[in-house]
Amino acid sequence: MGKFILKRIFLETLPSLLVIITVTFFLIRLAPGGPFSSEKQISAEVLEQLNSHYGMDKPLFAQYFSYLLNICKGDFGPSFKYPGRTVTELISESFPVSLELGLYALIFAILTGILAGVVAALKPGSFMDYFTMSVSMAGICIPAFVLGPLLVLVFSLKFGWVNVSGWNTFSDRILPSITLGMMYVAYIARLTRGGMLETMVQDFIYTARSKGLSETAVIFKHALRGALLPVISFMGPAAAGMISGSFVVETIFSIPGLGRFFVTAAFNRDYTMILGTVIFYAIIIIIFNTLVDIIQTILNPRLRNY
Amino acid sequence: MILDVRNISTVFHLRRADIHAVKDVSFQLFKGETLGIVGESGSGKTVLCQSILGLLPKPPVKTSGHAYFDNTDLLDCDSKKLRQIRGNQISMIFQDPSSAFNPYLRLSEQLIEPLISHGYKSRKNALEKARIILSETKIPQPQKRMYQYPHEFSGGMLQRAMIGMALITNPRIVIADEPTTALDVTVQARILQLMKRLQNQYSLSIIFITHNLGIVAGFCDRVVVMYAGVVLETASTADLFNHTAHPYTKALIKSVPSIDNSKDSLYMIPGMPPDPAARLSGCPFEPRCRYRTDKCLKSENRLRETGKNHFTSCIRVLESELSL
Numbered sequence: 153m154g155k156f157i158l159k160r161i162f163l164e165t166l167p168s169l170l171v172i173i174t175v176t177f178f179l180i181r182l183a184p185g186g187p188f189s190s191e192k193q194i195s196a197e198v199l200e201q202l203n204s205h206y207g208m209d210k211p212l213f214a215q216y217f218s219y220l221l222n223i224c225k226g227d228f229g230p231s232f233k234y235p236g237r238t239v240t241e242l243i244s245e246s247f248p249v250s251l252e253l254g255l256y257a258l259i260f261a262i263l264t265g266i267l268a269g270v271v272a273a274l275k276p277g278s279f280m281d282y283f284t285m286s287v288s289m290a291g292i293c294i295p296a297f298v299l300g301p302l303l304v305l306v307f308s309l310k311f312g313w314v315n316v317s318g319w320n321t322f323s324d325r326i327l328p329s330i331t332l333g334m335m336y337v338a339y340i341a342r343l344t345r346g347g348m349l350e351t352m353v354q355d356f357i358y359t360a361r362s363k364g365l366s367e368t369a370v371i372f373k374h375a376l377r378g379a380l381l382p383v384i385s386f387m388g389p390a391a392a393g394m395i396s397g398s399f400v401v402e403t404i405f406s407i408p409g410l411g412r413f414f415v416t417a418a419f420n421r422d423y424t425m426i427l428g429t430v431i432f433y434a435i436i437i438i439i440f441n442t443l444v445d446i447i448q449t450i451l452n453p454r455l456r457n458y
Numbered sequence: 459m460i461l462d463v464r465n466i467s468t469v470f471h472l473r474r475a476d477i478h479a480v481k482d483v484s485f486q487l488f489k490g491e492t493l494g495i496v497g498e499s500g501s502g503k504t505v506l507c508q509s510i511l512g513l514l515p516k517p518p519v520k521t522s523g524h525a526y527f528d529n530t531d532l533l534d535c536d537s538k539k540l541r542q543i544r545g546n547q548i549s550m551i552f553q554d555p556s557s558a559f560n561p562y563l564r565l566s567e568q569l570i571e572p573l574i575s576h577g578y579k580s581r582k583n584a585l586e587k588a589r590i591i592l593s594e595t596k597i598p599q600p601q602k603r604m605y606q607y608p609h610e611f612s613g614g615m616l617q618r619a620m621i622g623m624a625l626i627t628n629p630r631i632v633i634a635d636e637p638t639t640a641l642d643v644t645v646q647a648r649i650l651q652l653m654k655r656l657q658n659q660y661s662l663s664i665i666f667i668t669h670n671l672g673i674v675a676g677f678c679d680r681v682v683v684m685y686a687g688v689v690l691e692t693a694s695t696a697d698l699f700n701h702t703a704h705p706y707t708k709a710l711i712k713s714v715p716s717i718d719n720s721k722d723s724l725y726m727i728p729g730m731p732p733d734p735a736a737r738l739s740g741c742p743f744e745p746r747c748r749y750r751t752d753k754c755l756k757s758e759n760r761l762r763e764t765g766k767n768h769f770t771s772c773i774r775v776l777e778s779e780l781s782l
Contacts, residue, residue, distance in 0.1 A: 355552060355554060355558045362513060363575060378561075
C-alpha cells in the first residue's frame with residue numbers, strides 16, 4: 153500500500169499538478185484585462201508601482217518560475233483583490249465551511265441515492281421504480297438556483313422550521329445540504345439501479361437464494377457490493393466537487409464558503425487567487441480519485457494484485 | 459420416497475408470448491438414489507428444478523402443480539418455510555462454479571452461509587465445519603484456502619468447494635444442475651467420484667441434471683428423459699439403454715459419438731426442437747421422428763407403463779407397433 157501511494161504521488165500527482173499549474177498560469181494571462189483594471193481610471197504611475205510591487209513588471213517566464221519556486225515553499229502569494237490577505241489565508245478560512253456543507257450533502261446524497269436505487273431496482277417496471285426514477289430525473293433537471301429558493305419558500309417562509317439563510321445553527325445546514333446534494337442523489341440513484349439490475353441476475357444471486365438466505369441478505373450482502381462499484385467511480389470527482397464548495401448554493405444561503413472564490417477570482421483577474429483555487433481543487437480531485445481506487449480495491453478482491 | 463413431484467407446469471408470461479417451459483411433469487425421487495434428468499438445452503430440465511425450489515422470479519413465472527417433500531408441498535408453502543428447506547434440506551450445485559460464487563466475498567464467508575441462515579449461532583464452529591467439509595472434498599490446505607477469494611481457485615477446485623457448500627448442512631437432497639459441464643473431462647471424472655463417495659457417506663438423494671448420456675450410464679440409478687418441457691420416458695438406467703422405449707431416447711443414444719463408428723459422420727437428429735411459445739398437441743417429438751404416423755399428433759402425450767417401472771409416452775411403442 154505504501155509503495156502504491158508513493159508511486160501515485162511521484163509518477164501521477166506531481167506531473168499532473170505541474171501541467172495544471174502551467175496551463176492555468178499562461179491561460180489566465182491571455183485573458184483581456186488584469187487585476188488592476190477597473191471602472192475608475194488609475195494613473196500610469198500608480199499602475200507601474202502596483203505592477204512592480206507584485207512583481208508583474210518582470211518577464212512572464214521569470215514570474216512563472218518564481219511562482220513555482222514560491223509554491224514549493226508553500227507560499228501561494230498575496231491576493232490582488234483582498235489587499236493584505238494571502239491566498240492561503242483566504243482558502244484556509246473558507247474551506248472548512250465548504251467541507252462541512254459538502255460532507256452533509258455527501259452523506260445525504262449517498263444514503264438517499266443508494267436507497268432509492270435499490271428500491272427502484274427491486275421491482276423494475278413497477279410503480280416504485282417509475283416513481284423514484286422520475287423524482288431523480290427531476291433532481292437532475294432542476295438546477296440548484298431553482299431548488300434552493302423553492303426549499304426556502306416552503307420550509308422557511310411557509311412552515312418557518314429553519315432560517316432563510318446563514319451559517320450559525322445546525323438547522324442552517326439542512327436546506328443547503330439538500331440543495332447541493334440533490335443533483336448527486338439523482339445520479340447515484342440511477343447508477344445504483346443500473347448496477348443492481350445487472351447484479352441481481354448474476355448466477356451467484358441464485359446460489360445465495362438456493363442456500364436459503366433471506367432476500368434482505370441477498371440484496372445487502374451479495375448484490376449491493378458489486379452494484380456499488382460504478383457508483384464509487386462516480387463518487388470520486390462528485391465528492392471533490394461537493395466539498396470544494398458551490399458558488400450557487402453558497403450565494404443563495406449566504407454561506408462563507410470557498411465556492412464563491414472560484415467565480416470572483418476569475419472575474420477580478422485575481423491571478424494568484426485563481427491559481428490557488430485551481431491547484432487546491434486539483435489536489436482535492438486527485439486525493440478523492442486515489443481514495444476511490446483504494447475503496448474499489450477493498451470492495452473488489454480481483455483488483456488486489458498490483 | 460423422499461420427493462414426489464406431481465404435474466408441475468411452469469409458464470413464463472413474457473410480453474411477446476407465454477413460454478411453456480415445463481408441461482405437466484411428474485417424477486419421484488427415492489432415498490439414496492441418483493435420478494438423472496436428461497435432455498437437450500432448452501428442454502426444461504433446469505427450469506423444472508428451479509421451479510421445485512421456487513427460485514424463479516414471479517412474476518413473470520407461474521408454476522402450478524405439487525412437489526411433496528416430507529408432507530410439505532414446496533409449491534404451496536410460504537416463503538419462510540421454503541427458505542428453511544432451501545440450502546438446509548435440499549441444496550443445489552450449479553453448472554458454472556466460477557460464476558456461481560460471489561466474486562467479492564471470501565470462500566469461507568460463502569461456505570458458512572447455509573449454516574448461519576438456518577439458525578447456526580456460532581461462527582467459529584461454522585468455520586470449523588467449513589474447513590472439515592473442504593478437506594472432505596479433497597481441497598488441499600483447506601485452513602488456508604478457505605480464506606481466499608473465488609478467483610484464486612481453478613474451476614475444478616471451485617466445483618469441489620460448491621459440493622462442499624451444498625453438503626455442509628447435511629441435506630437430504632442435492633440437485634446438481636450440470637455440475638461437470640464447465641469442467642475438463644479429467645476433472646469431470648474426479649468430481650463424479652467425489653459426489654458418489656459423499657453420496658454414500660451422507661446417504662443423499664441426488665437429482666442429476668445433464669445432457670451427457672455417458673454420465674447417466676455411469677452415475678444414475680434412474681433416468682427421466684425430457685424434451686420440449688415434457689417427459690418422454692422414465693426408466694432405470696439399465697432399461698433405458700437396453701430396452702429403449704422412445705424414439706427420442708433412441709436418437710439421443712445414437713447421437714453419442716463412439717469410437718466404433720468414428721469413420722462415418724456423426725449422427726444428428728434432423729430438425730430443431732419446437733418453439734417453446736407454440737402450443738402443441740400430441741407428441742412434441744413427432745416432426746423429427748423417423749417413426750411418426752398420423753396418430754402421433756392425435757393422441758394425448760401421456761406416460762404409460764411399458765415394463766416394470768418403465769414408462770414411455772410413445773403411442774406406437776405402447777401399442778406394440780414399434781420395437782426399438
